Amino acid sequence: MMAGRIPRNVWVAGWVSFFMDISSEMVYPLVPLFLTSSLGASKSIVGLIEGIAESAASVLNLFSGTIADRLGKNKLLMGFGYGLSAASRPVLAVASGWGMVLTARLTDRTGKGIRTAPRDAIIAASTPPERLGLAFGFHRALDQAGAVVGPAVALVILAVWAADFRLVFWLSVVPGVLAVALIVWFIDADGAARPWKTTVIWSFRGFDAGFWEFILIVGLFSLGNSSNAFLILRAEQVGTSPAWISGMYLAFNGVYALVSLPAGMLADRLGMKRVIGGGFGLFAAVYAGFALAVTPWHIAGLFVSYGVCMGLTEGVQRAYLATLAPHERTATAFGLYHMVVGIAILPASLLAGILWDAVGPAAPFWFGAGMASLATLLFIGLAWRRP
Numbered sequence: 001m002m003a004g005r006i007p008r009n010v011w012v013a014g015w016v017s018f019f020m021d022i023s024s025e026m027v028y029p030l031v032p033l034f035l036t037s038s039l040g041a042s043k044s045i046v047g048l049i050e051g052i053a054e055s056a057a058s059v060l061n062l063f064s065g066t067i068a069d070r071l072g073k074n075k076l077l078m079g080f081g082y083g084l085s086a087a088s089r090p091v092l093a094v095a096s097g098w099g100m101v102l103t104a105r106l107t108d109r110t111g112k113g114i115r116t117a118p119r120d121a122i123i124a125a126s127t128p129p130e131r132l133g134l135a136f137g138f139h140r141a142l143d144q145a146g147a148v149v150g151p152a153v154a155l156v157i158l159a160v161w162a163a164d165f166r167l168v169f170w171l172s173v174v175p176g177v178l179a180v181a182l183i184v185w186f187i188d189a190d191g192a193a194r195p196w197k198t199t200v201i202w203s204f205r206g207f208d209a210g211f212w213e214f215i216l217i218v219g220l221f222s223l224g225n226s227s228n229a230f231l232i233l234r235a236e237q238v239g240t241s242p243a244w245i246s247g248m249y250l251a252f253n254g255v256y257a258l259v260s261l262p263a264g265m266l267a268d269r270l271g272m273k274r275v276i277g278g279g280f281g282l283f284a285a286v287y288a289g290f291a292l293a294v295t296p297w298h299i300a301g302l303f304v305s306y307g308v309c310m311g312l313t314e315g316v317q318r319a320y321l322a323t324l325a326p327h328e329r330t331a332t333a334f335g336l337y338h339m340v341v342g343i344a345i346l347p348a349s350l351l352a353g354i355l356w357d358a359v360g361p362a363a364p365f366w367f368g369a370g371m372a373s374l375a376t377l378l379f380i381g382l383a384w385r386r387p
Contacts, residue, residue: 058342065335137264
């Protein structure tokens, strides 16, 4: 029954994300630990690397989205982006200093910046409007299911080969290659190229005030949403072992995956605004909890709550954005959205690192809770006055 309601391209995009997230999440929870324990980097360096990697690549979301809208080559850009991310894993595996880690993370995030807007545009174009929440929720669910498997695989490897981060990085290449193969073989081929018009590609005409208000709110929210590396470092700071950190991250992604699909269906039924507003408010409470946490058990519960929060907001935000964007500018809209979120990571992560080093481990999370509260109030005030 579910298969009949979800188009082929959405199914394939979901499985592509499943395999790439296995690859990514085998690596991501271990990178800050690899930097600090194996390479001797400071917390500020961790924040710098994550901020540069996310923000420098994020502008490519807009390039990729606008080019996809003009040329109609969503599949090509999607495949190239996923391939670039897969190619970054060997660079990380041979890294001998934090500069090479930065190169690997920047390459990975560049691939993400290229692929995300065309992929989301494929999902939106393949789905009836009344099922957008379901489609994006399904995609996020499979994406996060891969993010459950990835840390689980890393946990098993580390349990057998203690602290062998490089082995995990090498093995993460395999699911990345599978993701690229699925795009080549199963995503529907793009149509003929559209006429190239350089005077139109950078135009934002057609986006109304509701779209820009939502982009502003998402940008403010993202300024407080620093890299998840700081959640991992917070877990380590209260005494959690590396193996259990991978386990907590697995639980976070498991809850995220379980919540995403029903959250999308709930949004289709009750309204996307209610689900997004509730998710923003929950984020503020969870970040306040991370500021107050003093034991590994506190952190474990907060990782689960954080999974609920992300499941409520990530897919539904993208579905809501699809309702605000003109049909012919969908990829551009998603590119702009992901660019704003990505650019905000640099100041958010740099500030989080500075607050951690200068004030204390709780400071970044109090700041994040405050920004999420502000975004919640603005979203309620601005979005609810529109139909």
